[in-house]
Amino acid sequence: MSSPESRTLRYVDALREAFEQEMERDSTVFLFGLDVDDHLGIQGSTKGLLERFGPERVFTTPLSEDAMTGVAIGAAMAGRRPVHVHIRMDFMLLCMNQLVNIAAKAHYMWGGQVRVPLVVRSMVGKSWGQGAQHSQGLHALFAHIPGLKVVAPSNAHDAKGCMIAAIRDDNPVIFMEHRLLYNTEADVPVAPCEVPFGKARLCTRGDDITIVGVSNMVQEAIRAAELLAEAGVRAEVVDPISIVPLDIATIVRSARRTRRLLVVDNGWTMCGVSAEIAARVAEETEGVRIRRMGFAPTTCPTSPWLEADFYPNPATIAETAWAMARPDAPAWRPDPERARLAWQVQFKGPF
Amino acid sequence: MSEETVRLYRSLKRIRRVEEVTAEIYPSDKIKSPVHLAIGQEQVSVAVCDVLGPRDWVGGSYRSHAMHLAKGGSLPGLIAEMYGKETGCCRGKGGSMHVIDVAAGVMGSSAVVGTQIPMATGYALAAKMAGDGSVVAVFFGDGATEEGCFYESLNFAALHRLPILYVCENNGYAIHEPLSKRRARPEGICGAAEALGVPATRIDDGCVFAIRSAAETAVRTMRTGGGPALIEAVVYRWRQHVGPNEDYDQGYRGHDEAQPWKERDQVARLAGMLDPATREAVDAGIEAEIEAAVAFAESSPVPAAEELYADVFA
């Protein structure tokens, strides 16, 4: 479906294009963080930007995430538009004080007189022994704090559109990427484009069950929906795209119609984004059956045999959705081989 | 050929071979774990651990195979851990980046840069409280000295005269970024430690004996309340930051930079100091031990599904 206005791009390349176009448009945008200027360029997402925009706008830093976050905040208040990059979301835990106590609160606490137009990019790892400290989806921690926007694009199109919207936003935006989405492709507009925050997308249409996915779980849920369709269950997959602001209205509307809501998060369920969505739907509807899936309530292990059970996948999503949609029918589970996603199976480490 | 030379050679060569074998196995995808090899910089762990006793602790980063083995951590446990097997040193939950052997005094390595530094300082605080004369050595890279917790830990250790040896393995790079892009004064690590009250020694030629001697002096002092010290050992990483291969074709560094370090290779150097019969006997023992450890990992069972939920809480 490519047209002159758009073409197929990988997720990483869509991000790269967003930086290139925004840095071209606005000279106050700069991009920094560990390894952004090395020959690999954050899996390719920052490649070539140093050559194009120079070392004053594209530079690596010392290994000092806490202070660098503070520096980014200060520069943002002083009129620049920094994009700060972390190769894992886990490392953002070093930045919590700056993000929660300063970035999130500055505009409010100082009476609306300063702004923090900051984007913090981070990648969530999975598989090949990422383990305890390289796999965490921590979006719920940030979503808890008023003043931080949180977005988690699930495809190349939204990666570009959300990044451009994030850079143009006058607030701190936590931008969650997923390592295993980087090679996935979608149709992406050539021109700069914004995907607005707070507007969910219906990825598939169906009347039997609503499945909300977050980040890469959108893709897993879409595969589950395909398998469910073969078994006669029509699932409506909703991608909220942004967690803060959250388009709860679209989710509520869908759940009211299907009477069933399954929320699948790329994070833990306890006090997580799935809990928030489930609670909001429960508050605003009657008689909707609700279930949640997410990381197993444990630490992510490195052994592949254990890790396989740590995450929801298209087979377990389809099985759960089936049980909700067909409570009186015998349990059903798709062929696990057919539920595997090629872009995940093909992924090889070390990182 | 002193007993010490044989001992150091054996430890150096054993680590080198374990990591070479790891790299050989890697393309088979049996090790689905990000491996950060210490090939070329083994001498730091070997030298420091040589002056430590069984009741002393060591801590390190994701690049800790050398430290683990030098301190007496289990070899089969390490290989099985990389294989993700139940018999691994973390029961398949940690992988290459998170090694531990409590019985051997290996405290558990952490993959978030710098985190081991305050953790080890806590072990040193406990050692001081216990008053048993034990000490702690913590290994970290040049990059880790840029984290705030490095400075905060050294300040605290100096203030409380904690028995801890900070060991900076300065290989000149954090991933692909050279020290010159991260510090205005690349040679300033020792000076920063000194400014906080931690006596520091820099050894810039990678000599295993020089590192050992600096560690011995520092550890002797701290066993009797002398307080912390820092050793900055300049070394060179021969392989990729992460992964089994060389990366001199990637453009961020060249063979020319590695060459002097390869000429100073401590494994080869000490091999040359041993008489051939001794060396062959040591080498044969190492090969047999590694072969057995790999066979153990290959034949070990995979973790049972319930293990996923075991040990979330103590």
Ligand SMILES: Cc1ncc(C[n+]2csc(CCOP(=O)(O)OP(=O)(O)O)c2C)c(N)n1
């Ligand atoms: C807090 C944190 N930031 C970034 C990373 C990603 N990272 C892993 S290793 C590394 C480089 C560390 O360099 P150095 O301390 O010199 O150790 P070396 O790898 O050279 O042994 C970086 C930046 C991390 N693991 N943790």
Ligand SMILES: [Mg+2]
């Ligand atoms: Mg280094």
